[in-house]
Amino acid sequence: MHAITDFMVNDHRSCDGLLVAVxxxxxxxxxATAQTEFARFSDAMRYHFAAEERVLxxxxxxxxxxxxxxxQVMRAEHTQMLQLLASTASALEAxxxxxxxxxxxxxxxxxxQHNLKEENVLYPMCDQHLADQLDALxxxxxxxxxxxxxxxx
Amino acid sequence: xxxxxxxxxxxxxxxPLRFFLTAPLFAILAGxxxxxxxxxxxxxxxxxxxxxxxxxxxxxxxxQVMLGAMIQILPVAxxxxxxxxxxxASLVHxxxxxxxxxxxxxxLSYEPLVLRLAVFLLGSGVALFVGAAARSLYxxxxxxxxxxxxxxxxxxxxxxxxxxxxxxxxxxxxFELPLPLRxxxxxxxxxGFVGWGVxxxxxVAFVVVPMFQMTPPYPAAFTGxxxxxxxxxxxxxxxxxxxxxHWPSAILEGAVVLxxxxxxxxxxxxxxxxxxxxxxxxxxxxxxxMLCALATCVLWFAAAVVPxxxxxxEWSLCCGVLALVGGFMSVMIGMLYKIVPFLVWLHLQNRGxxxxxxxxxxxxxxxxxxxxxxxxxLLALxxxxxxVVWPLWFSYPAGxxxxxxxxxxxxNLLTAAAFYRxxxxxxxxxxxxxxxxxx
Numbered sequence: 279m280h281a282i283t284d285f286m287v288n289d290h291r292s293c294d295g296l297l298v299a300v301x302x303x304x305x306x307x308x309x310a311t312a313q314t315e316f317a318r319f320s321d322a323m324r325y326h327f328a329a330e331e332r333v334l335x336x337x338x339x340x341x342x343x344x345x346x347x348x349x350q351v352m353r354a355e356h357t358q359m360l361q362l363l364a365s366t367a368s369a370l371e372a373x374x375x376x377x378x379x380x381x382x383x384x385x386x387x388x389x390x391q392h393n394l395k396e397e398n399v400l401y402p403m404c405d406q407h408l409a410d411q412l413d414a415l416x417x418x419x420x421x422x423x424x425x426x427x428x429x430x431x
Numbered sequence: 432x433x434x435x436x437x438x439x440x441x442x443x444x445x446x447p448l449r450f451f452l453t454a455p456l457f458a459i460l461a462g463x464x465x466x467x468x469x470x471x472x473x474x475x476x477x478x479x480x481x482x483x484x485x486x487x488x489x490x491x492x493x494x495q496v497m498l499g500a501m502i503q504i505l506p507v508a509x510x511x512x513x514x515x516x517x518x519x520a521s522l523v524h525x526x527x528x529x530x531x532x533x534x535x536x537x538x539l540s541y542e543p544l545v546l547r548l549a550v551f552l553l554g555s556g557v558a559l560f561v562g563a564a565a566r567s568l569y570x571x572x573x574x575x576x577x578x579x580x581x582x583x584x585x586x587x588x589x590x591x592x593x594x595x596x597x598x599x600x601x602x603x604x605x606f607e608l609p610l611p612l613r614x615x616x617x618x619x620x621x622x623g624f625v626g627w628g629v630x631x632x633x634x635v636a637f638v639v640v641p642m643f644q645m646t647p648p649y650p651a652a653f654t655g656x657x658x659x660x661x662x663x664x665x666x667x668x669x670x671x672x673x674x675x676x677h678w679p680s681a682i683l684e685g686a687v688v689l690x691x692x693x694x695x696x697x698x699x700x701x702x703x704x705x706x707x708x709x710x711x712x713x714x715x716x717x718x719x720x721m722l723c724a725l726a727t728c729v730l731w732f733a734a735a736v737v738p739x740x741x742x743x744x745e746w747s748l749c750c751g752v753l754a755l756v757g758g759f760m761s762v763m764i765g766m767l768y769k770i771v772p773f774l775v776w777l778h779l780q781n782r783g784x785x786x787x788x789x790x791x792x793x794x795x796x797x798x799x800x801x802x803x804x805x806x807x808x809l810l811a812l813x814x815x816x817x818x819v820v821w822p823l824w825f826s827y828p829a830g831x832x833x834x835x836x837x838x839x840x841x842x843n844l845l846t847a848a849a850f851y852r853x854x855x856x857x858x859x860x861x862x863x864x865x866x867x868x869x870x
Contacts, residue, residue, distance in 0.1 A: 298645055298706040305708035348510075358780055361788060379798075380791035387773045387792070390642040391507050398575055399510035 281412050282334070282419075283401035289329075289423050290393045293322050297389075300370075301382065309373045316370055320363050321425060327356045329422035334404060337415065341407045348400050355392045362388060442502050442513065444778045446520035448848065450499025451767055453528055455841035457491025458760070460535070462811075462833030470822035475744040476751060483535040488755045489623060490553065491531040496763045497631055498523060498560055500770060501581070508638060509578045511567040519563045526556025534599070543603035550599045557592045561585050576654035580634025583658045587626025587665075594619035610673060618669045621687065626665050628759055629691050629724075630658050635766075636698055643769065644714055645706040649697060661690045685735060692728035695721040712801045716765025719809065723757025748819045756833075757812050764808060764840060768801050771844055775851045779858070787858045795847045804843055807836035 296319035303312035335349040362385040369377035408415060421427055461484050465472055468480035475481065502520060505511045513519050530552030537546035564585055573579040598619055601608040608615060641648045648654075668683035698721045702714065710718075727750050734741035741747070772795035779789035811832035818825035 294642075294645055295706075298708075301708040357785065361780075361785065362791075365788070365791065376793070377791075380793035384773070384776055384792040387643065387769060388777070391773075393642065394507050394638060395510065398508055398578070402574065 279409070280402075280405055281416065282404045282408065283397065285416060285419060286330075286334075286401050287393075287397050289322075289326050290397070293319065293326060293389075296322055297382070297386065304370075304375055304378050304382075307375075309370065313370050316367060320367065322423075323359065323363060325423050325425045327360075328427065329419045331356065332427070333415065333418045333422055337408055337411065338400075338404050341411075342403075348395070348403070352392070352396065352400065355388070359385065359388055359392070441506060441777070441781075442516035442520075444774055444851065446516045447499040447502045447774065448771070449520060449524050450495045450502075451771060452841070452844055452848065453524065454492045454495040454499075454763075455837040455844065457487050457495065457531060458837035459834050459841070460491065461487040462830050462835075462837065464535075464539075465818075465830030465833060466827060470818075470826040473744070473748060473819055473822035473826065476747045479539050479541070481748070483538040485751060485755070486531065486538065487535050488760065490527070490534060493628065493755075493759050493763065494527055494531070494557075495524075496767065497627075498527070500635075500763075500766065501560075501564065501631075503770060503774070504635065505564060505567055505581070509568060509571050509581060511564075511571050513563050513567050519559065523556045523560045523563075526552045526559070530556055537599070537603070546599050546603040550596045554592060554596050557588060561589050576637050576658065577634045580630055580637065580658040583662050584627055584631035584634060587622055587630050587662065591619060591623040591627050594622060614672065614675065618672055621665060621668065621684075624754060625661060625687055625691060629694065630661060632759070632762060633657055633694050636694075639766070640698060640701055640717070644702060644717075646701045646704050649701055653693075653697060657690070657694065661687065664690065681735070685732070688728050688731045692725055695724040695728070699725070712798075712805045713765040713769050715805060716761045716768075719812075720758050720760075720762035720765070723753045723761065723812075727753040727758065745819050749816065752812070752815045752819055756815055761808065761812075764805075767840075767844065768796065771847045772796055775847050779851065779854050782855060783858050787861050789854065795850050796843050797846075800839075800843050800846070804836065804839040807832065807839050811836040 296315065299315040300312050300319055303309075303315055331353060335352070339345050339349055362381060366378065366381040366385055369381050464480060464484050464487065468478075472478055472480040472484065476485075499520075502513060502516060505513065530549050533545050533549035534553065536542070537549050568578075568582055568585075571578060573582060594615065597608065598612065598615060600606065601612060637649055637654045640646055664683055664687045668680060668687055671680035671683055674680075699718065702718060702721070705714065707714070730746065730750050730753070734746055772792040775795045776789050776792050783789055811829065814825055814829035814832045818829040
């Protein structure tokens with residue numbers, strides 16, 4: 279009954295881990311490593327957003343008829359996180375640790391409060407409404423998250 | 432289900448911010464009260480000044496921060512929005528602010544009318560908040576420990592305030608209590624500290640510590656059982672204590688204290704496995720808070736082993752300072768330093784509609800100012816503990832330090848509010864400059 283929640287939460291935690299790697303590189307002033315790690319993190323985030331916006335949310339919207347509910351808010355928050363990803367990337371390019379700390383901290387809190395809403399409210403609703411579509415849904419989510427959908431790359 | 436659909440309506444910034452900006456004023460008043468009363472305050476926990484000081488911190492500071500934070504946490508953690516948040520926040524804020532002031536004044540002056548007015552204001556303010564929160568949570572299933580903890584903490588708050596009202600009315604000569612005042616007071620205190628304070632803190636910690644400090648999660652067996660088992664123990668203990676069954680009451684009280692200690696120890700253990708590259712002020716504040724909570728529990732057990740300890744006035748005062756200033760205030764101030772800058776950023780970002788980007792969080796309150804305020808708070812805590820043991824030497828320095836630490840906190844929070852206003856004006860100017868003239 280929690281298949282979607284478990285799958286998506288797992289990917290949230292994996293993105294968290296990638297951000298930690300960037301933070302450690304910045305603290306050690308290893309800017310080149312930080313940029314490489316950040317690229318991995320940023321890709322993982324974009325793939326996660328794509329999995330939601332292309333696969334999960336449309337299915338949820340179709341099955342509940344809620345087109346302007348929680349999914350709309352989540353899309354708007356994705357846009358805000360993409361802006362923060364861009365400002366964090368600029369701080370890394372400029373090797374500015376203060377700017378990096380500010381952008382990354384804001385991104386972290388934005389990300390986690392967004393994750394909380396999804397993990398506590400939206401994903402359980404998806405589990406409730408999409409239980410009969412898991413066989414097709416989970417592999418489709420997996421493809422997006424692995425970055426195997428060419429159009430997201 | 433309706434509640435789950437509404438998390439796009441984030442409460443306006445003014446709703447929680449008024450609570451956050453008022454809280455330090457009460458802690459400043461507490462410091463001033465200490466300066467005014469001097470060493471006499473520490474004669475016993477029952478002196479009018481000690482009672483007033485306790486309530487300036489618990490009802491003045493803690494309740495303000497906790498209610499403000501709940502307005503913000505309910506939509507995020509439970510998808511439950513207060514309806515008409517600004518109206519509810521305005522009414523609750525006025526009622527509990529005046530109520531807390533009058534409560535402290537009533538305790539200092541023994542003026543029955545003032546106490547009864549305080550009781551009326553606090554009772555109606557909290558009832559309004561609990562009613563509004565309960566309505567927003569109606570239909571939200573208690574599937575996760577945080578939602579369950581938030582709901583139980585709200586009932587803990589209701590019991591605390593209910594018992595407090597009884598005590599205040601009895602204190603003001605309103606009626607004869609069925610129990611002696613000194614028998615009912617510990618039950619009120621237990622519900623306030625544990626049934627409301629610790630339960631709310633734990634509900635928040637279960638999500639905030641792993642997600643924001645990047646730690647492993649708390650064990651599911653712990654988060655799944657903590658809030659309801661603590662509440663059940665608290666109910667049984669209250670019953671046993673009310674009936675004056677000495678041994679059952681002592682054992683149940685021990686079990687409650689042990690649960691709190693296990694929460695604090697587990698939080699420290701989980702936090703020590705944080706993957707963040709370096710600790711910031713918020714993490715330090717959490718650590719200090721949990722260490723103080725643990726120290727309070729150790730002191731409690733020490734008095735259970737050596738009963739003579741509990742007879743000494745220093746013991747209860749030391750427990751009070753450690754729990755209130757060291758435990759609750761530390762964690763709350765630490766959380767304010769994340770909540771307020773983030774809310775300022777979020778509202779500016781929404782206000783700018785993606786066309787004007789908001790400056791990031793660390794521009795809202797300078798990290799240096801946050802760190803310095805934290806040192807001032809730690810100094811105040813140390814001096815207060817010293818004043819408990821050597822009141823003649825340390826009462827005045829402690830009072831000064833409490834005023835200083837909280838004036839600094841107020842300054843930092845006001846900086847954030849001013850930052851928000853300044854950037855709103857910038858956004859308005861940008862909008863005016865880029866607006867297409869009509870006609």
